Amino acid sequence: MDIDYLIIGQGIAGTLLSYELLRAGKKVIVIDEPSVNKASLVAGAVINPMIGKSWTPALHQDIFIPEAMDTYKSLEKILGTPVIKESSLLAFHENEANEKIFNASQINNSNNLHLLDSKQLTSLKEHFRFENTVGCVAPVWLIDAENLLQYWRNYLNTRNILLAEKFHFDDCQISERNVQYKTIKADKIIFCEGAVARNNPLFNALPFTKNRGEALLLSIPHLSTEQVYHQRLRLIPRADGLFWCGSNYLWAFDNLQPSNEWRRQAEVQLKKWLCLPFEIHNHIVAERPTTAGQIPLIGYHSSSPRIAIFNGLGTRGFSAGPFWAKQICNQLIG
Numbered sequence: 001m002d003i004d005y006l007i008i009g010q011g012i013a014g015t016l017l018s019y020e021l022l023r024a025g026k027k028v029i030v031i032d033e034p035s036v037n038k039a040s041l042v043a044g045a046v047i048n049p050m051i052g053k054s055w056t057p058a059l060h061q062d063i064f065i066p067e068a069m070d071t072y073k074s075l076e077k078i079l080g081t082p083v084i085k086e087s088s089l090l091a092f093h094e095n096e097a098n099e100k101i102f103n104a105s106q107i108n109n110s111n112n113l114h115l116l117d118s119k120q121l122t123s124l125k126e127h128f129r130f131e132n133t134v135g136c137v138a139p140v141w142l143i144d145a146e147n148l149l150q151y152w153r154n155y156l157n158t159r160n161i162l163l164a165e166k167f168h169f170d171d172c173q174i175s176e177r178n179v180q181y182k183t184i185k186a187d188k189i190i191f192c193e194g195a196v197a198r199n200n201p202l203f204n205a206l207p208f209t210k211n212r213g214e215a216l217l218l219s220i221p222h223l224s225t226e227q228v229y230h231q232r233l234r235l236i237p238r239a240d241g242l243f244w245c246g247s248n249y250l251w252a253f254d255n256l257q258p259s260n261e262w263r264r265q266a267e268v269q270l271k272k273w274l275c276l277p278f279e280i281h282n283h284i285v286a287e288r289p290t291t292a293g294q295i296p297l298i299g300y301h302s303s304s305p306r307i308a309i310f311n312g313l314g315t316r317g318f319s320a321g322p323f324w325a326k327q328i329c330n331q332l333i334g
């Protein structure tokens with residue numbers, strides 16, 4: 001089978017790149033091994049224009065967010081399913097220092113940030129215990145990653161262009177003329193493998209760093225699903241009615257087993273913060289594809305223009321991904 005591009009991985013990177021290339025009329029095949037540790041399915045998948053601790057604008061958010069809106073709204077139309085939802089984030093300030101940082105940033109970013117008034121605080125006290133003020137970031141956007149990735153998988157499947165299996169390097173020959181993988185002849189191969197790219201023999205010299213994060217999926221009856229709640233932990237409403245609760249950033253680890261200690265600490269914090277009962281439904285873990293300097297790794301391999309990479313989306317794959325997918329698509333198709 002002759003195609004233009006063979007894409008390895010269907011997390012958010014492989015999803016967005018295959019979408020852009022198909023939109024450009026190219027022939028594509030995606031190979032993706034289903035995995036419970038896929039970062040894109042473990043993520044909170046929030047697009048937040050502000051940085052959580054300093055409450056200052058996130059780098060390049062003025063470029064990334066319009067591209068993300070455009071892409072996710074187009075995908076909603078094509079797939080006929082909700083993908084993106086506008087929301088707001090409530091930041092519970094734990095102490096005066098937090099309040100001061102938020103208030104200082106509010107002066108320069110009054111379009112995005114405001115403090116809740118006393119009526120709003122009183123109604124919030126029915127569900128949370130807190131002493132200090134609560135800031136609001138609006139808008140933020142929630143991506144329904146599970147829906148997006150599954151519907152995109154179905155879309156690829158119905159066109160017979162998805163192989164749900166592991167890609168093996170031993171079955172791949174890359175020559176000056178083409179890329180041959182089993183019976184597939186492709187013009188180029190693009191690796192969108194997420195954090196496991198550290199072990200990719202073609203790209204293992206790149207400055208990947210190791211970072212794992214985990215989350216609990218909770219049911220919290222009676223808590224409004226209209227907002228994201230943030231106080232060290234973040235509670236993010238999901239389309240299935242559960243709340244995503246996370247996360248930690250672990251730089252040294254040797255496995256992807258859920259940590260009982262982190263879960264215990266999260267439960268203690270939740271019991272202090274929430275007045276409502278909650279039940280834990282799942283505990284999920286994944287590696288973030290982080291890099292030294294938090295720089296995405298995007299472009300051709302130095303040895304051959306037939307090999308490319310789209311990786312290193314780090315902690316902001318859902319906001320930065322659409323912009324970078326368009327960039328690499330333009331580069332690939334010249």
Ligand SMILES: Cc1cc2nc3c(=O)[nH]c(=O)nc-3n(C[C@H](O)[C@H](O)[C@H](O)COP(=O)(O)OP(=O)(O)OC[C@H]3O[C@@H](n4cnc5c(N)ncnc54)[C@H](O)[C@@H]3O)c2cc1C
Nearest residue numbers: 009011012013033039040044045046167194213316317318
């Ligand atoms: C706890 C946590 C919270 C997060 N929260 C947010 C957030 O709120 N907002 C945000 O924007 N980002 C968030 N992120 C970051 C975000 O998840 C990542 O930036 C993004 O998902 C990376 O996507 P990816 O496609 O590069 O990798 P992945 O999603 O890991 O996808 C890689 C895919 O490649 C497949 N693959 C790899 N090797 C092979 C092979 N040899 N053969 C076949 N298939 C292969 C894997 O199975 C996988 O399906 C979070 C991450 C974590 C872990």
